[in-house]
Amino acid sequence: MxxxxxxxxxxxxxxxxxxxxxxxxxxxxxxxxxxxxxxxxxxxxxxxxxxxxxxxxxxxxxxxxxxxxxxxxxxxxxxxxxxxxxxxxxxxxSEIEFAGRYNKAKTICITGSNGKTTTTMLTYHILQKAGLNVGLAGNVGQSFAKQVAEDNYDYYVLELSSFQLDNMYEFKADIAILLNITPDHLDRYDYKMQNYVDSKFRVTQNQTSADAFIYCLDDEETMKVMANNKFEARLFPFSLAQKVEQGAYATEDTIYIQTNKNNFNMTISELALQGKHNVNNSMAAGIAAKLLEIRSDSLRESLGDFQNVPHRLEHVARIQGIEFINDSKATNVNSVWFALESMNTKVVWIAGGVDKGNDYSMLYELVKDKVKAIVCLGKDNKKIHDAFDDKVEIIVNTASAEEAVNVAYHLATKGDTVLLSPACASFDLFKSYEDRGDQFKAAVKEL
The missing domain is CATH 3.40.50.720 (NAD(P)-binding Rossmann-like Domain)
Structure with missing residues (x-):
């Protein structure tokens, strides 16, 4: 008993x-x-x-x-x-496994190395705006277990990290979304990529033919697993590179979403979230919305008026023609790749913190092309120096957010962007990535 x-x-x-x-x-x-x-x-x-x-x-x-x-x-x-x-x-x-035993609502579960908070918040925004009785939980919002205890929602949008997925066994997602898989947290997975990949795919466990799995057709690690395994759920891929019959794809200027007989399209310029990675996030959320039969006019409005989460490519200020962007939530190399890829100016890049086994090689071309100086913000910056000394003329070490912002401001000129996108965890100098981002914003406002 x-x-x-x-x-x-x-x-x-x-x-x-x-x-x-x-x-x-x-x-x-x-x-x-x-x-x-x-x-x-x-x-x-x-x-x-x-x-x-x-x-x-x-x-x-x-x-x-x-x-x-x-x-x-x-x-x-x-x-x-x-x-x-x-x-x-x-x-x-995990909390999700425990609460899931007593949850009667439908679950939309979102994971991925990058973009999961943005996609979770966007999906929640779409459902809420459409008038659905929806809760937000997992890595964001209030505790899932507390809401199961005290609220009575019909739907939950859950952001799930690999750590949460690791201790989930019987839990099942009604709609599972896997955005991408790139190296992250390998220190928790014996530095074996396959262990991390397996963890991410737990989002699909226990799914049946009544459920849906939304995934990226362009993601190499995801597609390796898809090629070698059978999935019970209905499959809805999304792609920037190829047309799909069921799911979503993008041309140069338009996204198209198709689920069964439900069609939707929208020009990319109308999307609130810009940049290639955000087109993927919008398509993933859009597929989930159409599977829940949300009306096209409501979906269009939500995809167009969504405001992104703090600490994720967050505009802070423009001072003397220099743009300051807070991307403190970028705690891995792939997140930084997305941030740099979306920049259309020269960048003074603030990076560093607790290294999680980072391989910076994927950033080399982008850094050579876009970064004019690197401001290191961390106790041990050797790996950043080793990776970029021959690619960037100026690399400066700093020991506080205030110092980093002041140095970056003096290195930047009108038309440049100062980008805090650390690629590392924050715990050497800060309590959390939020604390790091807040200190960055406060320092910018003191300029």
Whole structure:
């Protein structure tokens, strides 16, 4: 019986506290453990409900007496407490897996190395504007588990990272979207690309012929898997390079979406999101919308008036004719490729942070073509120097957002763009990529 079963939750952030709230409602005994400090807002949510918790430690006797552990996606499997849980044979699941057992709404699940937050927010915007009763969760929005406990949505749009997918087993997406797969987080996957690819494809697990899988026909890693595996779901590819019968494709100036007898087209210049990668994001979201039978006039309006998320190619200011762009969410090389590819000016590029096993070679041509100077923002900038010393005349080291912005401002001239697009995690100098982006924006406004 559920009331005798104990659920332990590792990590007391948004997903952990949400899981605790749902588990309590379902009648489980609940204990929350965080090795770090718990934010006041989460402590008050736990205390108000009488949920037991600890911070700054893991009490093994408490944790290892669990029937099941819900683990925050940020905690790696090599963490000592996680190893002990695995050794004891206690099942570890993600918040999404746990909440999915009790969710009756339809799910649109979005993953990919790049563009997933933008596509998730765009899909949510389309559904909400069309009048659907829709929740937003996963890597963005409020905890999925908390919403399952307290709300009554008909649809959820879920952004799923590979870390969340890793601890999902029975969960099923009604509509799965895989945008692309490029090297990222390889430190969590034994530096084996195939492990990371397998993780991303978990978004399709358990799908049936009643479900849909939306994917990029132009993505090399995706297509390798598609060629060697059979999928139960109905397939809807999207492409910038070739025409497709079912799915979406783009010509030079128009996107076309076709799902069964449902046709839609829109000129690319009308899309709110510009740049090739964003055409892909718009097509993926558009296919999902047409599968849900959203009217063409509503879809057209939503694709045209969407405002992108903060820290993703976010315009900050124009000062003395110099454009400042905050792309702090670009924590891998491929994200930077997309950012540089969309620039139509010379760029002073602010990069650096905690390297995740980056291979910068894919940026060489773009950097030679577009970047006039690199401003390093990180404690250890050796890899950036090694990669670009012979490709860019000026590379400068800085140790704070304020210093980086000041140096970049003096290196740029009228008509240039100063682009913060780090290619690295933020934890050497900042609390998070949001903190890094906010400090960048504040420094720009002080110029």
């Amino acid at each position: 559920a009331e005798q079963q104990k659920i332990v939750i590792l990590g007391a952030g948004e997903s952990g506290v949400g899981s605790a709230i749902l588990a309590l409602k379902l009648g489980f005994e609940v204990f929350v453990s965080d090795f770090g400090a718990i934010a006041d807002k989460y402590k008050s949510q736990l205390s108000a409900r009488g949920i037991r918790f600890e911070e700054l430690q893991h009490t093994e006797a408490e944790i290892l007496s669990a029937h099941e552990v819900i683990k925050s996606p940020g905690i790696p499997d090599k963490a000592p407490i996680v190893k002990k849980i695995i050794e004891k044979g206690i099942r570890i699941v």
